Amino acid sequence: MWRHIASNFLTFFIVALFLLVGGIGWGMKQYSAPGPLEQAICFQVDRGTNMSRVASKLVDQGAISSEFIFETGADYSEKSHLLKAGSFLVPEQASMEEIVSIVTRGGQNTCGTEVVYRVGINKMQIQVRELDPATNRFIELVNYDPSEVETPAEYTEVREASDTRYRVALAEGVTSWQIVNELSAIDILVADVQETPPEGSLAPDSYDVTPDTRVSSIIAQMTERQSAIIAEAWAERADGLPLETPEEAMILASIVEKETGVPEERRQVASVFVNRLNQGMKLQTDPTVIYGITQGEGILGRGLRQSELRGETPWNTYVIPGLPPTPIANPGRASIEAALNPDSTEYIFFVADGTGGHAFATTLDEHNRNVARWREIEAERASDN
Numbered sequence: 305m306w307r308h309i310a311s312n313f314l315t316f317f318i319v320a321l322f323l324l325v326g327g328i329g330w331g332m333k334q335y336s337a338p339g340p341l342e343q344a345i346c347f348q349v350d351r352g353t354n355m356s357r358v359a360s361k362l363v364d365q366g367a368i369s370s371e372f373i374f375e376t377g378a379d380y381s382e383k384s385h386l387l388k389a390g391s392f393l394v395p396e397q398a399s400m401e402e403i404v405s406i407v408t409r410g411g412q413n414t415c416g417t418e419v420v421y422r423v424g425i426n427k428m429q430i431q432v433r434e435l436d437p438a439t440n441r442f443i444e445l446v447n448y449d450p451s452e453v454e455t456p457a458e459y460t461e462v463r464e465a466s467d468t469r470y471r472v473a474l475a476e477g478v479t480s481w482q483i484v485n486e487l488s489a490i491d492i493l494v495a496d497v498q499e500t501p502p503e504g505s506l507a508p509d510s511y512d513v514t515p516d517t518r519v520s521s522i523i524a525q526m527t528e529r530q531s532a533i534i535a536e537a538w539a540e541r542a543d544g545l546p547l548e549t550p551e552e553a554m555i556l557a558s559i560v561e562k563e564t565g566v567p568e569e570r571r572q573v574a575s576v577f578v579n580r581l582n583q584g585m586k587l588q589t590d591p592t593v594i595y596g597i598t599q600g601e602g603i604l605g606r607g608l609r610q611s612e613l614r615g616e617t618p619w620n621t622y623v624i625p626g627l628p629p630t631p632i633a634n635p636g637r638a639s640i641e642a643a644l645n646p647d648s649t650e651y652i653f654f655v656a657d658g659t660g661g662h663a664f665a666t667t668l669d670e671h672n673r674n675v676a677r678w679r680e681i682e683a684e685r686a687s688d689n
Contacts, residue, residue: 334370335377338397341367344437346415348467349407351389355379358387358407367394367403374400383408391416391467393437417462418442418469423486425475426603427451432458450489463492470515472522474508476636477561479600483526483634487519494518503600504554504631505530533637541644546581557643558631562591566661570639574646576654576664585652587621595619595632 345365349358355378359371368374377400378384386408393415394403420431427449433442446458462468470492474483480501488495492515501523507530511522538550547553560574580587594604596617613620619628635643649664653671657663658681665671 332377334373334400336399336401339367339399339403340369341365341394341396341398344393344395344440346435346437347392347394347403347407348416349387349389349392351466353387353389355384355387362403367398368400370400374404377401378404378408389466393435393440416467416469417445417465418471419459419462420471420473421486421490422473423475423478423483425477425482428486428489430459432456432462470513471510472513473510474506474526474634476508476639477558477633478508479503479633480506481599481601484519484523487522492516493522496520497523501527502630504558504634506634507533508634508636530634533640537637537640537644542646545644545646546578547644552627553640553644554635555627555629555631557635557640558633559587559589559591560643561635561639562633563589564662567638569661570642571645571647572649572651572664573654573662574639574642575649576651578646579650579652581626583652584625586623586625587627589621592619592621592628592632593617595628600632 345367347362347365347367355375356371359368359374362368362374363371375384381401381404383404388408392406394406398406415435415437417432417434420433422429422431428451429447430450431447432445434445435441436443445462446456448456448459472487472490480503483506484497484500487493488497493513494516497519506523506526509526509529511525513522534550534554538553541547541553545553547556556574556577559577560570564570564573577587577589590608593608593612593615596615596619597612598604613622616623618624619630619632621628650666651664653665653668653674654662655665655671655674655678657674658678663674663677665674
């Protein structure tokens, strides 16, 4: 009899163990399998919530099929305590494993409303936009110049939301004075920078910020990033350049940055200045003259006068030989790389061609013809107006 009972118990134990192992295997498969979500969603994780409430909310929104498996998987992977508050993009058919990773990996929110402070050459624009999870594209809600219009209601509303993301985007070619001035005027930042950083030392790029971020901490990020860019580019520079230091490379890069807004022209423009330096010719570039007048504090807003072209300033390359003493703006990576790896050309002249780009020349006669064509284009445009 006892032998029979022991045999039955062993059978039940084996069956139970088999079912348990099978159940675990099935649960693991469900945890990593594509989920039921038919369309991407923006999923909000509230501050102070827990994985259990997140699981319940995900079931309600049709993103997962089992709260138990979701919570168990998060516990087993030791991620339950890593839950982050914010708004996150959950793609269609995301598995429970993927969703756990999305809401626990940290970093910036990946969905919802974003405010971008765009610091441009002439002004700053504030853009409020919202990500459409279905298309994974941003929809612009408002875009305005804070110096010209009153604060729109759309901006005020998103400023009051806890999940709004903020970003500062700097245009290539902005000056250090412009950067400090514009950042200090942004209402979510703490203006604590009194001195203007050296020209050229700040990397034009996009930087994530949060309310009460100090401007000095953003400047530190920009400085570190620009130092890394110039160090990398200097290490990979072409042979035979008339540049003795990374600082001289930054000066040339800033001139290239201000001379052309056409990306594919940067290396050609750089080649003109390199050729001029190698031949002992003056650079004769208007942006340096303008910097000598404005010192990078705002824009000139008019054409250069003949007296200014002849005026002696450290930056007037119509007067001084070689490079000016400092950069004239903060160049982007592409212009830095162009200055240190220019095209191999014989060009020593260029002038606007009416398309937004430039006509290049190797002789003065050819350049004069290009200038004459540009004057004709200018005259035609003036008559049309």
